[in-house]
Amino acid sequence: MTNGFGFSFPNDSNDDGDNDANNRGGSGNGRGDGDGSNPFAAFGFGGSFGGGQSGAPGGGGLGDMFNQLGQMLSGMGTSMNAQDKGDAVNFELAARMARQRLAGVSPVSDADTRAAEESLRLVELWLDEATDLPASEAKAQAWNAEQWLNQTMPMWKRLVNPVAEHMNRAQLDTMPEQAREMMGPMAGMMNQMNAMQFGMKLGHALGDLAQQALTGTDFGLPVAPAGTAAVLPRNIAEISKGLDLPGQEVMVYIAAREAARQRLFRHVPWLVERIVSSVEEYAAGLEIDTSHIEEIARNLNLEGGDPQQIQEALQNLQGEDLSPRVGTRNAGATSRLETLIALVEGWVDVVVAEALGERIPSTPQLAEAWARRRATGGSAEQAFANIVGIELGAPRTRDAAELWRRIGTAVGAERRDQVWNHPDFLPTAEHLDNPAAFIDTLLDDQPDTDFDDEFAKLEQELRDNPELKRDEGDGKDDGREDGTEL
Incomplete structure (x- = not known):
């Protein structure tokens, strides 16, 4: 792969050490099937006309298109029958294709299981202090x-299905009304075809990510089942080879x-649903813009009938982006998702550094390696782009970590962690730019200890000197100037 997820060191080998492209699904792109300019390339909205690379599922070349169509038709009967009628994605096909990319995966050894269990048990004790x-x-x-x-597929279904459903709807909205009416009788067949197309792309992306994931909640995404803290020893061993550090410390x-993420997902009950609802909000506002394609078509003069002119016109299309431009009206949902992921991973950065810093000398090196991994492919925004189809900006994890660090210094770890008590208490994207403003809100909520101390001192004086209270009462005006009572 050109863009490995392993601490920025490519993870080119599969379990049997064979780098044959067929065993890797024929893809040489570590980002799965998408690119930065096309957030839905992972779902088959391919790139340039005639410019796709052979074997790259996101490409737009005619050879790739016919190849994909052949694959779809070859398994259409069984895959269509297996598809859940309520899903916009053929998840059975996705799982089958992903497993094909994982052929030859070895079972987890007893030694690896013990190492994982002991590591998780140990770090729980250390995290208690942080x-x-x-x-x-x-x-x-x-x-x-x-x-x-297998274990993360249920959550991927929750994340992918709403995007696929609204994507289908957005596609129909871009069609002329007459075309929609003519398509009416074939709508069911088209939905199934789209579901298979989505399933194929999802299978490619999940198959790649499964070989790169290190834990059940990589990148701050709660895709593992609730109540499960999982690590992948074989994948961890692969990335450890590129680090001049003991494998045990990496584990x-x-x-x-x-373990730190699991504490958040377990004790912040709204957090998982907030992430899912942000994806659903994003999906509900999906829009497809084909105006640039229509402009290219208008400028393409094929009416002359001159073969040479037609050939020149087609050559001019080389490199043109003929994929639909996909966006969403719910930009706020995207921003919330970006910020939420950054806050989760930033909090984990701080807590893990505090828990391990004095116990494992290589902690700063490991933290930097993890940051490189995020920057070179192992990140939430790349996982969402490849699997869910959402093009996020890079979560500002370093900024979020700095914010959490400064909060801890200002108000202590207990008050810092209480920020997670309600989504309305969380910092916003603006606070990542201006941490002091958020910290001021926390300091304003702190009791005024100086006032409390003075009040307590006065109360004690009155208690110790009852005469003071009587003297204060005697000093009040209780009558008229002529001495008569009121």
């Missing part, structure tokens, strides 16, 4: 890539990140 959020009591597990795929660091 955060007031209690241990999640999640079950410690060691997974291989196929187990990761402990990654286990600490997983």
Whole structure:
């Protein structure tokens, strides 16, 4: 792969050490099937006319299109029959294709299982000293890539399905009314075809990510089942090869990140649903803009009938982006999702550094390696782009970590962690630019200890000197100037 997820070191080998493209699904792009300019390339809205690379599922070349059509038709009967009628994605096909990319995955050994369980148990003790959020009591597990795929699929369904549903609707909205009427009788067939197309792309993306994931909640995405803290020892061992550090320390660091996230997802009950609802809000506002394609078509003069002119016109299309431009009216949902992921991972950065810093000398190196991993492919925005189809901006995790660090210094770890008590208490994207403003709101909520001390002192004086109270009463005017009572 050109863009590995392993601490910025490419993870080119599969379990049997064979780098043959067929065993990797024929894709040489570590980002799955998309690119930065086309957030839905992962779902088949390919790039330039005739410019797609062979074997790259997101390409727009005619050869790729016919190849994909052949694959779809070859398994159409069984896949259509297996599709859940309520889904906009053929998840059965997606799972089958992902497993094909994972052929030959070895079972998790007993030694790896023990190492994972002991690491997770150890870091829970250390995290107790760095955060007031209690241990999640999640079950410690060691997974291989196929187990990761099977265990996380239910959450991917929740995230992908609304995007696919609204994508289908947005596609129909862009069609002329007459075309929609003519398509009416074939609508069911087209929906199934779209579901298969989505399923194929999802299978490619999940198959790739399963070979790169290190935990059940990589990138701050709660895709593992509730109550499960999982690490992938084989994938961790692969990325450890590129680091001049003991493999055990790498395992402990990654286990600490997983355990810290599990504390958040367990004790902040609104957090998981907030992430899912942000995806649903994004999907509900999907729009497809084809105006640039229409402009290209208008400027393409094929009426002359001159073969040379037609050939020149088609050559001019080389490199043109003929994929629909996908956007959403709900930009706020995208911003909330970006900020929420940054806050989760930034909080984990701070808590893990505090818990491990004095115990594992290589913690700063591991933290920097993790940051490089985020920057070179192992990140939430890339996972969303490749799998869910949402093009996020890079979550500002470093800024979020700095904010959490300064909050802890200003008001302490207990008050810092209480910020997670309600979504309305969380910092916003603007606070990542201006941490002092958010910290001021927390300081304003703190009791005025100087006033309380003075009040307590006065109260004690009155208690110790009852005469003071009587003297104060005697000093009040209780009559008229002539001495008569009121």
